Amino acid sequence: MTSKRSFINLRRENIKHRIGMIFITFFFFFLSMLAFLMSVQNICGRDIKTEEIIKGITALSRPEMGMGLLSMGAAVLLAISSFRYLHSKTEVDLYHSLPIKRREILYIMLTNDIVLFVMPLAIITVFRCAVTATVGYLSRGFLAGSFWSVLCYTAIFAVTYLTMSLAMLMTGNTFIGLLGFCVFAGYSPVVLCLLYPALASTFFITYCDTGTNLEIYSYFSPVSLANLLLSGNNVWKWEEHIVHFATIGVWIVFLLIINYLLFERRASEMAGKAMAFPRWNPVIRFLLVIPGAVYVGLGLYAVSFTSFKPWIIAGVIIGGFFIHGVIECIYRFDVRGLWSNKRQMLASVAISFLIVAFFWMDLSGFDKYLPREEELSSVVVDGPYTIDGHFWGKQRNGITGDTMKGTLKILDKIIGENDNNKDILDSGTSEEARGYSSYRFNYRLQNGRVEKREYILSPKLQDEIMEQVFDTMEYKKDTYALYTADWSLVTDVEISFPTCTEMLDMTKEQRSELFRIYLEEHSSLDYKTVKNTLPFGQLMISHKVGPSDNNYYSGMAEAETSDAYYLYPSFKKTIKYLREELKVDVKTSMKDISITSLNVSRYKENSEDWESLDIYDEEFIDSIKERLCYGDSLWLYGVEQAVDTSVDITATVKTESGEESYVVYTDSETVEKMKQQGTFE
């Protein structure tokens, strides 16, 4: 066994031959120091409060992506420079003939590389603290941030380094080693993660992937996990990354063990070959060829504008043969290897076919799936304009009890008609497809799983399902976030009604009161009213993004969005409060507004061109005024049952300053009357 003293000598000797790597590592860290200096100078130079400066400088100490990428880059380079000797016969002969145990060579390389990374990292951390102290903003928060940064970057370095070294150990050529690293890094979060969604969205007509949590795939890739460790909402918090840290720790231990075992077992004669453990070659080939062939099949189908599914078969054959051949050529470093191992090639293509066939023929019954009543705990119903991620209220619980049972019966019909409805929406004329919409249903099962499906509903089925669910508080709480949201997140409330939009200037108490009164009236709103009554205006509620995990805006700094809440003539208390307490001159109808003309436009049948109709008949306009409601595209959300969206209507209104145009909506009956006023040109 080598003594401790000679180990130091051997490590020093190893370092001596890696001057280039030391220079590169230090140079990049030096650049990061410069970047830090510039950021500090920039923050200190701003005309902002001291607390804001401290906040800004403290934020600089926290883990961030730039340094994370630098750590990953350093890890890859250091691992290559250490383990590259295994890929050269002459160097292997030199190192493996030396009187030193193999594991000691590994130990020297690992410890030296850690020192080569940690030393400059420690230096720049001390430098950063010194700079911050010099400008007078060194805080406990900065020190804590620096500590977590060092820990994060070291973990990222270690896991990336060990992944790269594993790739170098498993191969006999540095280029192939780099390819191997890419496979280790990307196989789970890219190849596997996207395979199911790609197949399901191609073959299952009821598949909807929004909000599906794919993060789990990142846990199977050490490099992707390192990326997760750095991600976060605006401010990096260690509490949010405990699981990532723990998983990276497990990966580090696992990779250390596997690296050690492979280093001990790696045959010296594999230097210069493509792969160092030929027994694993078929396994690696299968793992790459099968998904690769499926992707090529789907790719070819996409290139054909998803017009002809047999292209998938052609793609699987071409992809299977090609990818298998390329891997064989790499294994052998010989283009003539293209047709080697034909049996395996055929087996891979056959398995790829089976996978495609499984989805194509829907052998799992995905599209016909309807859970049994006893399996279900609730059903969340989303209309066509509801986006999961926009919801900023508390958790959506879905409908339960008798409403759920009734919904299941309607769903049975929906599933039965779905194929036909999909055809109508995709291939039918615009007249045939009018009113057809997609609805999403989340089946929450008793076992905790959630199955999501998207169906195309005819207007009749839409009515049936809405009549079943709309009147329940469960549905309203799931659809209108204001019921359960944290109102302190609200930033602004704007009111819009015919020809007027204004920001409501009110206290927090007034705002709460407005919301309370509005929701009281909204909770008693029934579907019949919604379907037959046009709202006269809307409350636009702007709010910060909520804490929901599946938030659409997750990761966006200071994200804000807004929801529309409609005002119906029946909301007497709300109108009264707006008028009397908030002094808003609320107009509940367009009947007192002077409309000089109406322009109705629509797409020409089977064409991308527009045609329009202008109506100037004052008498006619006066007769339908009350059926018009003012709005923009946001109106559609939630009132789609009442308005006819097959045409765009613009009303020209006489105002004090001249004439102005407004987008208006109306119901189907009024649209039909308008169409009879002339011909579209």
Place this chain on the structure above:
Amino acid sequence: MIEIKQVSKSFEKIEAVKDIDLKIRSQYIFGMLGTNGAGKSTLLRMMAGILKPGQGEILIDGQSVWDNPEVKKRCFYISDEQFFFPNATAKDMATFYGRYYLKFDYSRFEELLHKFGLDDTRKIQTYSKGMKKQLSILIGLCANVSYLFCDETFDGLDPVMRQGIKSIFAKEIDERELTPIIASHNLRELEDICDHIGLLHKGGVLLSKELADLKCNMHKVQCVFPEDVQVPLYKMFHILQLKQKGRLLSMTVRESEEEISSKMEDLNPVYYEILPLSLEEIFISETEVVGYDIKTLIY
């Protein structure tokens, strides 16, 4: 002593070394002869602990060499294409090896460098191929090890240099019991240096003998007997090869010069002459006996 016991090694489907049993005594210069692909380098790399035998084991002074630093401290492997660090000088390489071979003799290294005319401040990458080979031998010698494994190290060295190295080897063998094991495909180069020769072919050992034994016990005899005399030559001599041209008989005999002379005197031939055999001729005869045509094996 190096003991190679039933050692085999395959590279995927190619069997490079097959069931080799060999003993190499200490303080001998062992020459390992064979064609390209005969398994010389593989065997040497296994002896140096670089490659792990697929089967069997290699013992050096009674201990297995594989991943055993205690044994490897006594061995130095010189590859056919020795690796030198980029931009390194001879001195840098000596420092590097000195970290691993704690008995490395730096003063002797300087002395030998000077003797061989190698500049220790010049980058090795500017050396000629022959100079690099000389440098690797010098480093190996100065590492002060007991076993020096040289893989085609002498190929390409000029005869003067070979003789110089041979005399250093002789001195080292006397002074500190060095055992050089030299692999080569060139019989004439080994003949100058080695005491013991092993012939490898297709991964196996065809023969392994001391050079002196081979030379002393094998002779070429040319003789002419009277016309009416019938001589039972095969009964009297250990004949490996016999050729007749008219009345002149030429035979290769495995016997000492004294034994042949005494038997010839008894037979009273018209004429006889005993000639020594070159190493090449000895190998041709020996391998023909075991059914090989040496000319196709070595040349």
